[in-house]
Amino acid sequence: MSEAATAMPILTDSEIYDSIVAAILDHRLAPGTKLGEEKLGRAFGVSRTRIRQVLVRLAAEQIVVITHNRGACIASPTPQEAHEVFSARLLIEPPLIKAFVSAADTPRLHALQHTLHQEEQALHDGDWRAAVRLSGDFHLQIAEGAHNATLEKILRELVSRTSLIIMAYDTPGKARRESHTCGCDEHEALFEAILARNAREASRLMKRHLQHLLDQISFKAREEQQTDLEFLFARS
Amino acid sequence: MSEAATAMPILTDSEIYDSIVAAILDHRLAPGTKLGEEKLGRAFGVSRTRIRQVLVRLAAEQIVVITHNRGACIASPTPQEAHEVFSARLLIEPPLIKAFVSAADTPRLHALQHTLHQEEQALHDGDWRAAVRLSGDFHLQIAEGAHNATLEKILRELVSRTSLIIMAYDTPGKARRESHTCGCDEHEALFEAILARNAREASRLMKRHLQHLLDQISFKAREEQQTDLEFLFARS
DNA sequence: TTGCACTGGATTGCATACAATCGAGTGCAT
DNA sequence: ATGCACTCGATTGTATGCAATCCAGTGCAA
Structure with a gap:
């Protein structure tokens, strides 16, 4: 709450923006959380004016969501x-990975591999937050390597929103270890296909991967709450 | 310049936003135009604070583009x-029109046809601005009818940027009548395919249409200026 | 003429002040 | 006890003011 109120000389708007987005990608900032202007202002050591621009x-x-x-x-x-x-990601990411396969140079491949290893390591260490973040990074690095800044920016937004979706609708507790956080296997398979310069296969795997992500999300989370309410109504 | 400074009681941020976007879609606001805060504030009868939010x-x-x-x-x-x-539009719009073909109900088809007729009329009347705007509307209505607000918003941005691109790189003067403004024929063909509920054909035509749009853009506009400069250099 | 330092007007960045609005809590009436 | 009107603290919306920055135009020197 009083995170960085001291000794931070100057903070650009983009840095504030990045901090907030990073917190979302880390699952440290949940859907529905109130973002009070003054509170955020204190946290970053700036006034409401600048916070407001970031919020806009x-x-x-x-x-x-800003409500008047x-x-x-x-x-949420x-x-x-x-x-x-x-469905937007299903449209965009398969072509992106194809472009990546065509265009990626060696350092980029190494960077991607590094992210993959970090993700595995984080999972092994049980560092759940890092794993989620790195999982998103994996997708974003592919977008970066496709040399289309426009689509990359679009995907950035979609990845952030995906993070919110997972927070809101993830199957609670239970089989978290074998669920999406360990799409690691699938990321590995994607990486193999990329290494082999097999664009078609990479595209196919990407579609499957995204489909699996969607399948693992249970929209019952909210529905349960609704049924709870229905129970209450029925009893009253 | 002093467009609406008087007698406009209250103007919401979205209305200001819409006005500016509309001006771009109309080709009334060209790439590179300076948007001074105070000047805009006077134009809309509000203070810089609100203008600034819209600009952000x-x-x-x-x-x-905001430069510090x-x-x-x-x-630009x-x-x-x-x-x-x-390439983003080529990715997004063909699936979008497929969805439209599946989902569109009669009133929506009529609305689309109405836009098409207006476009033809505007072209016939030589109302160039209206024609350009309606041409964009045609694409946006298809996106609306596909029932995916996320992709629709993305396409909105892309259409606005397309308008800027055309302003910046359109082949100047010359064959304007048979160029993109009269993609009307292609819009008509698209509409036929939609009416026939032929999703595959509609998708194919959409790809061709976008490709034609891209082909008609001449990136020489800027290059000519550069060569002009080179001539000047050579002479001096 | 060309290059460079400088200055004044205009514009933006940012914080603050004030008015408007919300909603939690209180108290009263039923 | 329930419903309702009201008030007050907290928060947001918007305008304004001031400092910082830019840049066009001027003048001076080479």
């Missing part, structure tokens, strides 16, 4: 939105 | 960006 930008990217006279909250994607985000 | 949003959508201590200008897409925008 985040709202434009549908990462937060009621301020900003982290967006509806199941409908979740499906939209995934 | 437009910047997030890459429609304007130098304010906001309408973005580079040829690279232009290619990116078109």
Whole structure:
């Protein structure tokens, strides 16, 4: 809360923006969280004016929702939105990985491999937050290597929103170890296909991977709450 | 300049945003145009504070560029960006029109047909601005009918940027009547395919249409200026 | 004429002040 | 006890003011 109020000389708007997005990618900032302007201002050591601009930008990217006279909250994607985000990713990422396969040079491949290893390591260490973040990085690095800044930016937004979706609808507790956090296997398979310069296979695997991610999300999380309410109604 | 300074009681941020975007879609606001805060504030009858928020949003959508201590200008897409925008549209719009073919109900088809007729009429009347705007509307209506708000928003941004690209790189003067403004024929063909519920054909035609749009853009516009400079250098 | 330092006006960056709005909590009436 | 009107603290919306920055135009020197 009073995270960085001291001894941080100057903080650019983008840095504030990045901090907030990073917190979301880390699953440290959950959907629905209130983002009070003054509170954030204190956290970053700047005034409301600048916070507000960052919030407006985040709202434009549908990462937060600003309600008139009621301020900003982290967006809570509806199941409908979740499906939209995934169908957008299904459209965009397979071609992106194809472009990556064609264009990626050796250092980029090494960087990707490094991320993959870090992800495995994080998972092995049980560092769940790092694993989630690195999993997103894996996808973003592929987008970076495709040399299309426009699509890359679009995917950035979609990945952030995916993070919110997972927070909102992940199957709670239970089989977390063998669920999406360990799409690591699939990331590994993707990397193999990339190394082999097999664009078609990489594209196919990407589709499957995203489909699996979507399948692992249970929209019952909210529905359960609804049924709970129904129970209450029935009893009263 | 002093457009609406009087007698406009209250103007919401979205309305200001919409006005500016509309001006771009109309080709009334060219790439590179300076957007002074106070000047805009006077035009809309509000203070810089609110203008600034709108500009931040437009910047997030890459429609304007904000340079530190130098304010906001309408973005001037580079040829690279232009290619990116078109490859993004080529990715997104064919599936979108397929979804439209599956999902569109009668009123929506009528609305689309109405837009098409208006476009033809505007072209016939020589109302060039209306024709350009309606041409964009045609694409956006298809996106609306595909029931994916996320992709629709993405396409909105891409269409705005396409408008800037055309302004920046359109083959000047000359064969304007038979160029993109009269992609009307192609829009008509698209509409036919939609009416026939022929999703595959519609998708194919959409790809061709976008490809034609891209082909009609001449990136020589800027290059000519450069060669002009080279001539000057050679002579001096 | 060309190059460079400087200055004044204009514009932006940012914080703050004030008005408007919300909603949790209180108290009263039923 | 329940419902309802009201008030007050907290938070947001918006305008304004001031400092920082830029840049066009001027003048001076080479």
